[in-house]
Amino acid sequence: MVRKTKEEAQETRDAILDAAEQVFQERGVSRTSLAEIATAAGVTRGAVYWHFANKADLFDAMVQRTFGPLDAQLQELRAGDDENPIRLLREQAIQFIDRAVNDPQYFRLLEISWHKCEYVGEMAAIRDAHLECGNRYLAASIDAFRLAKERGFAPASLDPHCAAVGFVSLIDGMVQNWTMDKAVFPLAEYGPAVIDTYLAGLGFDLALL
Amino acid sequence: MVRKTKEEAQETRDAILDAAEQVFQERGVSRTSLAEIATAAGVTRGAVYWHFANKADLFDAMVQRTFGPLDAQLQELRAGDDENPIRLLREQAIQFIDRAVNDPQYFRLLEISWHKCEYVGEMAAIRDAHLECGNRYLAASIDAFRLAKERGFAPASLDPHCAAVGFVSLIDGMVQNWTMDKAVFPLAEYGPAVIDTYLAGLGFDLALL
């Protein structure tokens, strides 16, 4: 039970992160002590403090583990050279919804960061990162709507900024409400339908998507 | 500083609730001690414990103070005998947005319950109340869409449940995103526009609203 190999050390680190997800989801971030996480992971607080400076650092690592790779997908959106950029925007939104529905770990992270965590104090940095990521997604959406308008897929009256705000708010709102109580409505079914409703309201021809 | 009259006692109670709003917003619910609230209110912990059993009880009272009367407005929606119930639904949604923009106390409560509070443990009861309130609003929205369809204001293909989920999610998402950073977009301006976009996508004639 001492001095593991580097691989084993990585495993315990992952075990701590896994345990943190579980306990954070059950008891909330600020109410869980590092001792609880250690116990859930089958180690002592010493191990936790070895791998992470404090709870905020642990939380940050936990978030980065699953939300970090998400940035790559964002780049894909901006680099997309589809004739109609809204097609890709729609695709990725539906992918996001599908992942929230089917990937339990992703769901846990969403639930924790939305309903089991207070974005204040040392968590403010994480909040800012979260917010900045959201803003980059919004910026990409604005670009997509603007491009689509220039290419004639949307009416000239369309305001790209307003349209994008509504689009991302719609998705955020649906997934957030769904994470509060999955039984209220079937997200996998309603999600795409509501998105298409909104896009139709903007004047897009759904047959072209 | 001793034995006040009943009126004065009510004033200190309100002062404690006011202070709680401020401190909760600044530092988050779980990170603020009752001592901080007491100091901010200009009293001691004794006063806080006299008026409230503990932090959860205080939080509950704080929420009820501003969100309690909201239920009455909900009844208004169900009792509304407008020919087109979506007109009233739209009106109330815009009122909600306006209040979030113009009423600082209302905004504080929204920000606290969305971003500065963890819905776990003893707060779970409050979460459930919050959720139940949301579900009642959703139920009222479903009714409104169903009625509107029956009366021919919407195409026969409209699914009232799905339409209502999208509607409330849209509003929730916009106001939530706006509370995270007011500078990203003008809620008072975009809110109604996005709502109308969505309603148009559902097939409603905006001229009739």
Place this chain on the structure above:
DNA sequence: TTATACATACATTCGAGGATGTATAATGGG
């Protein structure tokens, strides 16, 4: 005279953050 509306003081618990111990893997020298 009693209940109220607090202030003050006290006991207890709990979690954070080091300090320290320690067995072993990794590394370098002969």
Place this chain on the structure above:
DNA sequence: CCCATTATACATCCTCGAATGTATGTATAA
């Protein structure tokens, strides 16, 4: 290739402050 050294990956221990809840004191309104 073997051995000594060092760094690693934890476990254990200790101290400290902070927050909670309660108990008690007390002046005044009722």
